[in-house]
Amino acid sequence: MRRARRTLAATVTLAVASMTLTGCFEESSPHDAVRDFLVGWQSEDYDLAAQRTDGDVAKVREALADAKVELDAASFRFKITSVSVTGDQSKAGFHAEVDLGENNPLWEYDGVLPLHLVDGSWKVRWSPSVLHPQLKEGQRFAVDTNPTPRQPVVDRAGDALQSNQVLYVAGVYPAKVGDQAEAAVAKLAEVTGYAQDRLLSRVRSSPPDKFVPLVTFGRSRYQSMQAKLGAIAGIETQPQEQPVNPDAPRQIVGTVSALTPETEQELGGPQKAGDSLGKSGLQQAYQDYLTGSTETRVITLDLKTGKEVANLKEWPGRQNVSVKTTIDRGIQAAAEQAVSETETSALVAVQRDTGEILAVSTKGDLHQERDALAGKFPAGTAFSIVAADALLKAGMSPKQRLACPQERTVGGAKFVHLGQSTGITTSASFQENFARGCVTALASLARRVNADDLTKSAKAFGVGQPWRLPLKSFSGALPALSSDAEKAKAIAGQNVEVSPLSMALVAAAVASGTWHAPVLVTEPKSPDPSAEATPAAQPAPVPVDPKVRSLLTTMMRAGAAGTPAQGGKGKVYGVTATAGDQQTWFVGWQGDVAIAVLAKSYNAGAVAGSFFAGLGSRP
Structure with missing residues (x-):
């Protein structure tokens, strides 16, 4: 095209x-x-x-x-x-x-x-x-290309996040195939579906003694085509190792395939038929960096010897480079182990002081990019962390006594506490109800804070902020809070949507004292090679009020103490929350690693505990 x-x-x-x-x-x-x-x-x-x-x-x-x-x-x-x-x-x-x-x-x-x-x-x-x-008698033009191998996606230590996989490249040596080039290419086009004229042009424009790659196959397709390829005189197949088999987090790293006749026509870009093509994840987002562009020379050749006579023009091509991520292989392994014990869950871990994404892992029908980074899930009482920021700023004391009835109506909206009934009346404090995630107690606080303050706290913790990642992501959404009922629903997280990534950043903000936008790739700065070599504009860091942070830290320590989230070495801080439909959250941190866990039909706190225990045993 x-x-x-x-x-x-x-x-x-x-x-x-x-x-x-x-x-x-x-x-x-x-x-x-x-x-x-x-x-x-x-x-x-x-x-x-x-x-x-x-x-x-x-x-x-x-x-x-x-x-x-x-x-x-x-x-x-x-x-x-x-x-x-x-x-x-x-x-x-x-x-x-x-x-x-x-x-x-x-x-x-x-x-x-x-x-x-x-x-x-x-x-x-x-x-x-x-x-x-410069063209003389007995000479002809030729185009000599030198494609560079695909570069890997790497973790924060520079180690590849994929292993080599053998691909099979079918092509010809023009000097060997000679006058049979047209017949060989015609048969290759017939069995592969590639355009015959494009394949033939590539052969005829290449130096005669250089292998001309025409079509690349993965293992399974090559095995199915091997007999047909072997029957074509002049076509040779060479195995070639490329870093295309993704390691964890597989869906973040992404997959690679050979270019098909359909995608070659559809893309019309720098790729040639048979080249490797990122199909998903970072492999797709950074395709042009990982593949670079081909070194190309226009030369003249001696017709008798096939040797190069003159170099008329050359283009070095854009250098391809590795894509360096913030993924920590040890932390990723702990995340993989933690979610493996569940049927359906997602875990995102971030560096608390920077917002760098250290691990992303999912199990069941949840996808690492689509759900862990970009999913839109009800926040439930996990959002009480953000609401508590506004309430504490409004003068609410963690020691304030609150009732936790089974049911409560606020502004016409009905709330039901689905947790274990403990007969809580006025004996529990705000901190205790926060730690237990009592929906009815939290909803009752709607009149203690105004809508603007709730909205400001949500924004300060990144909810709805326009951050940028090279993959799809969701920072959260809070509706307009036009009534006490809407404020009560927000405090209980019933009208707030978040992703596991956005909630991990909330935990990191309390842990470090500053909210940071997420970071997944540190080099190159932009997925677009034509863009300026400066990072895309990100929301500025937002400090958490020191006094509020101190109170929130104490409240979140109470939320994690004595729960399955307490694992490994060191204190765990966080809250375990419900969000309906048998969905639970754990949002918190241990040391310098902040996490959010979303689990279905499973205790998210238990997943967090397993993860923190895994961190304690990593090298």
Whole structure:
């Protein structure tokens, strides 16, 4: 599709060029010959071009057609730069732009057309140097490419987050396949579905003694195609190791596949048929960095020996680089082990002082990117951490006595405490009800805080903030709080949506004293190689009021003490919360690692305890 668009663009340019070339000259002159030759070459009307030379028409026509094939060119464009006449001799200068296709830069060069009078008509004096000043008899063009292997996605220590996998590359050595190239490529196209003309152009434009990769297969597809490939004379298959088999967190790292005929046509980018293509996760988001761009050279070759004669132009290509993440392999292993004990759960761990994502793990039908980073789940009483910030700022004391009845109505909204009934009336404090996640007690506080203060606290803890990650993510959403009922629902987390990532950052804010936007990739700074080499704008860090933080820390210590979340070495801080539909949360931290766990039909605190125990045993 990309090549088709380029050809169309060239045709449009040709119409303009024709007018440019013809507009100034109305009588027979060298200009007519120059014009017709260049217009014929550009429009692939090789008979028109050849008839304006003094060479054999058939040979000139063949040379012009061969030049397009040898360069695998999408189009040629020309502009006359000068014409001079001395008696029966003339010389015309021209500027050429050759689109080499495959997203390569334009090859631009200046050429010269010598002309002389033959029987009263101006003719281009034919020789290979008409095509390019350095092309001589017995030589041809070729395009030499040198693709670099795919680079890995790595963890914070620089170790690859994927292992090598053997891919199988089918291709040819042009010198070996010789005149059978067209037949070999036709059969390869038939069994693989790739466009025959594109494969053949690649063969014909390549140096004869260099292996030309045409199609890449994964193990299973290669095994199914092996017999058919082996039956094609001239086609060779070479195994090639590439870092494409993802390690944990697999869905964050992402998968890679060979480019298919369909995706090659659809993308129209720098990839060629058979190249590796990121299909998901960071492999997809950073495809252009991981693959870079191919080093390309336009050269001339000796027709007899196939050896390189001259290097006409080269483009080094953009250097491909590894993508460095903030993932900690040891912490990721602890997360994987913790969720393995459940049927359905998600765990996100972040560095409390930076917001760097250390681990992402899911089990069951939950997806690491779609759910752990970007999921939209009811916050439940886990949101009481944020609500407590607003309540404490409003003068609420952690020692304030609150009743925790089984049911309560606030502003017309009914709340039901689904936890174990302990007969709590006025004997429990705000801190104790916070620790137990008593919905009815928390909802009763709606009149103790105004809507603006709740909204400000939510924003300060990152809820709804426009942060940016290279993968999909969700920072949370809080509705307009227009009534006591809406405020009560917010304090109880019933009208608030969050992701496990957003809640892990809430825990990190209390733990460190400052909310930070999340970070997953430290290098490169942007998934787009054309973007400026500066980090995308992120929300600024937001400090937590020191007095409030001190109170919240004590309350969250009470929320974790004596629960299954207490695991490993060191104190655990956090809350275990319910969010309906047999869904539970644990949001808290131990040491410098803050986490959020979302579990279905399982105690999220127990998952947290297993995780913290795993942290204590890691190297």
